[in-house]
Amino acid sequence: MTPKHTLVSLANELGVSRQTVSNAINSPHRVKPETLERVRAAISEAGYRPSAAGRQLRTRRSMDLAMRLYPSTDGINGSILDRFLHSLTESAQLEGYRLTLFTADDDADEISEYEQLLDTADLDGFVLTNTHHADARTDWLLEREVPFVAFGRPWSARSDPFDAAHAWVDIDGGAGTAAATEMFLARGHRKVGFLGWPEGSGAGDDRRSGWRRAMAAGAAGTDFAALTVSVEDSVRNGVRGAEALVAQGATAIVCASDSLALGAAAAWRQLMPDAGEPAVVGFDDTPVAAAVGLSSVSQPIEAAAQHTVSLLTHQLTGYGQTEPEQHLLLKSELVHRRSDPFITRGEPVS
């Protein structure tokens, strides 16, 4: 048996599952005695040394997880990933794991960080964020059988994310933008615009699709092209995007981010100073949205972080325990704010 043999090839040779081989090495009490004997015999016959055969066979764990830290952007939208980071660190520590951070320029750079971390720092597993189309990272990790969980579903037009070969947790952003759109429709608006990001970003397209779905169901004959503006994320682009949408006749705007919504609300107040509260909804329910009294779609980020840790600890040590949901899409929720904008925390709209 060469060092290139992995846990999977050993399992295939034996006709048992990968988990069974892992258990035979790491948690023999979890394996039926007769199976244990077979696996051990095969390992011994092959001169198999766990330490040379792949990380998943180690018995000593570093109790260390790793995640790439993205640069702060405008401090508004970035705060959602900082909240994830806090929750992840806290949830991981409850299970005895610490979190190591690294930075990277792109996917390729992130992958070479994985390599280095696996080589030198003895990492147990990874958490991926900002999943996107043609994400090279998941294939790389799957091939090497490195434990990991993605925060963000796999974005591929061709396959169902619920059939993915790896574990992921995500939040259903489309449900939140649909709820925001339905709220405006229920109040009599017919021309609800969507202010989002250029097509191609998974999360951005998901948020746009929620608006589109709600408009198709509730406002027959909508000219979708006329009521959509796509811009890069920033407060200033929110101002310009809202001006364009209002010029197209929009009477309310659902936004893909709080940065865009903040700009949209400012434009709204300038264009229609006497119109009262801007009919604008943001996304992420950031502290900025709370501070300015902006309605926004809230993500259950703490639950996402907790489930991420459950999935990872199960991959690392939990065979035999109840398996957590491998693909979990959590609900987002519209938080509606009015009155006293500077101190209202907002309440979920049922």
Next chain:
Amino acid sequence: MTPKHTLVSLANELGVSRQTVSNAINSPHRVKPETLERVRAAISEAGYRPSAAGRQLRTRRSMDLAMRLYPSTDGINGSILDRFLHSLTESAQLEGYRLTLFTADDDADEISEYEQLLDTADLDGFVLTNTHHADARTDWLLEREVPFVAFGRPWSARSDPFDAAHAWVDIDGGAGTAAATEMFLARGHRKVGFLGWPEGSGAGDDRRSGWRRAMAAGAAGTDFAALTVSVEDSVRNGVRGAEALVAQGATAIVCASDSLALGAAAAWRQLMPDAGEPAVVGFDDTPVAAAVGLSSVSQPIEAAAQHTVSLLTHQLTGYGQTEPEQHLLLKSELVHRRSDPFITRGEPVS
């Protein structure tokens, strides 16, 4: 020589500095040949094994730094430490170090995390934040000669922070609140109030002292007690604190945080709807301050993070290089905002 011998005891026996012993083991080319010979002879004579004698003698580094992550609070003030975390991770990575995060309930718990991390995870050094009076962490680390840098000066009434035995970086908050106070005085205000935290927090007392200094110099006869309100940090307490200060005759308010200032500005608008822009200045220049057009004191957090990394890498590997400033107090800066509150980034007031 017992395993209890440390680098320091070895240095004392030889009558040379700790750095010289470390260099003799880790970077022999940095030591004069005759000294090198003496140290090596002593080491050999004592049967000294670096691996058993303390972390500072290791030649293999884990290239890993660690920092405690505090829980998010209201998402406003917490953002300043998240900015520090981003900058620290980026600066550390440029030097080849990664950052490991852990959580703790208090000082004692943080210290037991240090112990665990040093034992099991082979950490190179620590970054401390939230330094405070009677901080047990610095003594613990100093005694064990563990490399560390504090972000935050040592707060002790009895000794000069610039005489501290350990390296620290901090930001002069008092200079920022003094500048804010002077700005109001220059505009004709005489009763500038200070809305801060209960006495005893180093950073909070520092911010209050800046206001007090400026008032003593610019508004003779000030009744300091009447113009100070101390509350726990929150937006709601900002509302109450501002109401109390206005009732005492304050015509402008300098705050210890943006959370307090956000509440103070809301109270101001309710108490004096026709008075125009609230005369309120916050602290930390958070995204929320930028979003609502609130003037605030800005901290050069990226420079602080960079210097923290310089100090640590110098402790770990840099003997012989130019020593960075061991105690560095960076300046804070007043960022003044007016007009178009929702999109103005603000400009430093010179």
